[in-house]
Amino acid sequence: MTARFSFDIHATDGRARTGTITMKRGEIRTPAFMPVGTAATVKAMKPGDVRASGADIILGNTYHLMLRPGAERVNRLGGLHGFMGWDRPILTDSGGYQVMSLAELTKRSEDGVAFKSHLDGTRHLLSPERSIEIQRLLGSNIVMAFDELVPTTSTREVQASAMERSMRWAKRSRDAFDAGGQHAEDNAIFGIQQGALDEGFRKSSADALIDIGFDGYAIGGLAVGEGQEAMFGCLDFAPGQLPVEKPRYLMGVGKPTDIVGAVERGVDMFDCVLPTRSGRTGQAFTRQGPINIRNARFAEDQGPLDPACGCPVCTTWSRAYLHHLVRAGEILGAMLMTEHNIWFYQQMMADLRAAIAEGRLTAFADDFRARYAAGQ
Numbered sequence: 001m002t003a004r005f006s007f008d009i010h011a012t013d014g015r016a017r018t019g020t021i022t023m024k025r026g027e028i029r030t031p032a033f034m035p036v037g038t039a040a041t042v043k044a045m046k047p048g049d050v051r052a053s054g055a056d057i058i059l060g061n062t063y064h065l066m067l068r069p070g071a072e073r074v075n076r077l078g079g080l081h082g083f084m085g086w087d088r089p090i091l092t093d094s095g096g097y098q099v100m101s102l103a104e105l106t107k108r109s110e111d112g113v114a115f116k117s118h119l120d121g122t123r124h125l126l127s128p129e130r131s132i133e134i135q136r137l138l139g140s141n142i143v144m145a146f147d148e149l150v151p152t153t154s155t156r157e158v159q160a161s162a163m164e165r166s167m168r169w170a171k172r173s174r175d176a177f178d179a180g181g182q183h184a185e186d187n188a189i190f191g192i193q194q195g196a197l198d199e200g201f202r203k204s205s206a207d208a209l210i211d212i213g214f215d216g217y218a219i220g221g222l223a224v225g226e227g228q229e230a231m232f233g234c235l236d237f238a239p240g241q242l243p244v245e246k247p248r249y250l251m252g253v254g255k256p257t258d259i260v261g262a263v264e265r266g267v268d269m270f271d272c273v274l275p276t277r278s279g280r281t282g283q284a285f286t287r288q289g290p291i292n293i294r295n296a297r298f299a300e301d302q303g304p305l306d307p308a309c310g311c312p313v314c315t316t317w318s319r320a321y322l323h324h325l326v327r328a329g330e331i332l333g334a335m336l337m338t339e340h341n342i343w344f345y346q347q348m349m350a351d352l353r354a355a356i357a358e359g360r361l362t363a364f365a366d367d368f369r370a371r372y373a374a375g376q
Helices: 047-052 062-067 071-076 079-084 096-101 128-138 156-179 199-212 228-235 256-264 274-280 319-328 331-357 361-374
Strands: 005-013 016-023 026-030 032-035 058-061 090-093 106-108 113-116 123-126 142-144 188-193 216-219 248-250 269-272
Touching (some): 016 331, 026 032, 032 331, 062 090, 062 096, 071 079, 071 128, 079 090, 123 128, 128 156, 156 188, 156 199, 228 256, 256 331, 256 361, 274 331, 319 331, 331 361
Parallel strands (some): 032 269, 058 090, 142 188, 248 269
Antiparallel strands (some): 016 026, 106 113, 113 123
């Protein structure tokens, strides 16, 4: 019988690890990139095509799905898996990010976050208990604890207060998860480390989370405008404060070079809207750096988006055709550009896993960065 949740590390190279998370709905190869399906869809992609790219798991969003179509409705319609036609693991964000990104619509207290819907102005309270309940109704396989995220530019007092409240909410989230029977349903729950860029705050957060006990641990509060250098400075210590035997998830990251650098620092899981959002706006990621397919120089370019890519887009259509589709505003343009980007990210993760397993991560990462920068 498949274990409820397990994480096996197969090989290490420096601080980097490659392994497998095993759950009832399938295995997740790490390091892993999770395409973002905020509203029960990876935008411009069919679930089968997302899986064909190599994705083992996708992400859904508690805040957006609770507002539309509603968690209770999704539950009645078979949960996220049945509703959207994805039968593998799903991780759901707790809604904590929206506490910061929609701050002008929210009011925070120890109970939770009261807010007005950005859709219709209706009032809601998102608490740790309600966040966990929503994730249960959605049928999430990896549930995230509810947290309070503040910008890294906040004062130390604000950062400390938010971190400490997040740890109290983490305990309430864990209690609600256990009380709701999700543990018995072969699901898992991750805690979220906070503390901005401060090593002491991060250590206090990690210690509190470990004391509560979680199946995995996320590193939250980064990739919110602090820049890559500052983020890497934090990642030089933050992953090491978390249990070595548990998966580490860097939330909301990121650009290809962000991911490579974070893997070198011991991170196992990632998510970001960048490959899908960029695809819809005409940007493609390639091994020679990103390109804007709208540029006139591609109007008669008969080569593929990325000569080194074996995705269905690069093996079938030319840059010229994609240029035409995107400039003409054709829906197929957004679909094909997004599909290529998702494949690019999944191939990058496969290459990272192979490099770690073969003990050549440093050489791979240096070569990746050099080629990626050369084309920018």
